[in-house]
Amino acid sequence: MKVLVFGSLNIDYVYKVDHFARPGETLSSREMNRFCGGKGLNQSVAFGRSGAETYHAGAVGIHDWDMLTGRLKEAGVRTELIRKKEGPSGHAIIQTTPEGENSIILYRGANGRITREDVDFVLSHFQKGDILALQNEINQLPYIMERAKSLGMKIVMNPSPVDEEILKLPLASADYLILNEVEGEAISKVSSREEEGMLTELMRLFPDTRIVLTLGKNGSLYGYRNKICRQAACQAKAVDTTAAGDTFTGFFMGSIIRGKSEEEALEIASAAAAIAVGREGASSSIPDLKEVEAYGREKL
Numbered sequence: 001m002k003v004l005v006f007g008s009l010n011i012d013y014v015y016k017v018d019h020f021a022r023p024g025e026t027l028s029s030r031e032m033n034r035f036c037g038g039k040g041l042n043q044s045v046a047f048g049r050s051g052a053e054t055y056h057a058g059a060v061g062i063h064d065w066d067m068l069t070g071r072l073k074e075a076g077v078r079t080e081l082i083r084k085k086e087g088p089s090g091h092a093i094i095q096t097t098p099e100g101e102n103s104i105i106l107y108r109g110a111n112g113r114i115t116r117e118d119v120d121f122v123l124s125h126f127q128k129g130d131i132l133a134l135q136n137e138i139n140q141l142p143y144i145m146e147r148a149k150s151l152g153m154k155i156v157m158n159p160s161p162v163d164e165e166i167l168k169l170p171l172a173s174a175d176y177l178i179l180n181e182v183e184g185e186a187i188s189k190v191s192s193r194e195e196e197g198m199l200t201e202l203m204r205l206f207p208d209t210r211i212v213l214t215l216g217k218n219g220s221l222y223g224y225r226n227k228i229c230r231q232a233a234c235q236a237k238a239v240d241t242t243a244a245g246d247t248f249t250g251f252f253m254g255s256i257i258r259g260k261s262e263e264e265a266l267e268i269a270s271a272a273a274a275i276a277v278g279r280e281g282a283s284s285s286i287p288d289l290k291e292v293e294a295y296g297r298e299k300l
């Protein structure tokens, strides 16, 4: 079973600040670093490091090709389906605070220049039963979902960042919906204070979809049909939370592909995310399976 992550590739410019810039404020940063990121690329790295046979599809500007595809290759991810585009790649401007919180501004760049021909070319390499992981940082999502569904691929949707466009997608056709409480509130209209109520409403709205709700320090919830389970978060000192959700998604699905139960997959994914928040950067913070298993033996 192959995994296709069709998603963004970004250069992340990460600025360490004492607090997020306020309206009208000019704020000096203590440090600036440049990392490989993008929710798509981060999730590909997490799938690859969790041991899944992973292909990335998407688009990058010519100048960033080596840096972005190099990071994917290091994680064992196949890159031949990525297209080079004229003009700039996607990038993100990220502020991180001493508490490890972040705020992100995105510029879509090449991530927004995917054509229907690109989609047809990519999907011609996949078949029934293969997994397609999507996030909300590229164009052509409705067409990708429609074509993948007609091929019989299993769709894993991470509706992040959440916006009006994502609410128009046929989310009920996803096999897995992996989302945090902010995305859950936007989609279910249930307050993020009512975690289990939100899960129940998502299960009602999407009865054929397995729901994974991540709740930060409160752990995560899984629900499908008459099964609900909860996993406590692994405690970790947050250095930089960027890509924690992407790490969780890749390791949760990577574990399911390796035949783990949902309970085990939640446990492995939360250990992987805990390691990631203790490190700086996006894809550079994502551990490999051996590190996650070693962490699990010590801490779980």
Ligand code: RIB
Residues within 6 Å of the ligand: 008, 010, 011, 012, 036, 037, 038, 039, 042, 091, 092, 104, 106, 137, 242, 243, 244, 245, 246, 282, 283
């Ligand atoms: O999820 C984290 C990612 O969001 C960052 O790497 C940034 O590029 C944005 O896409």
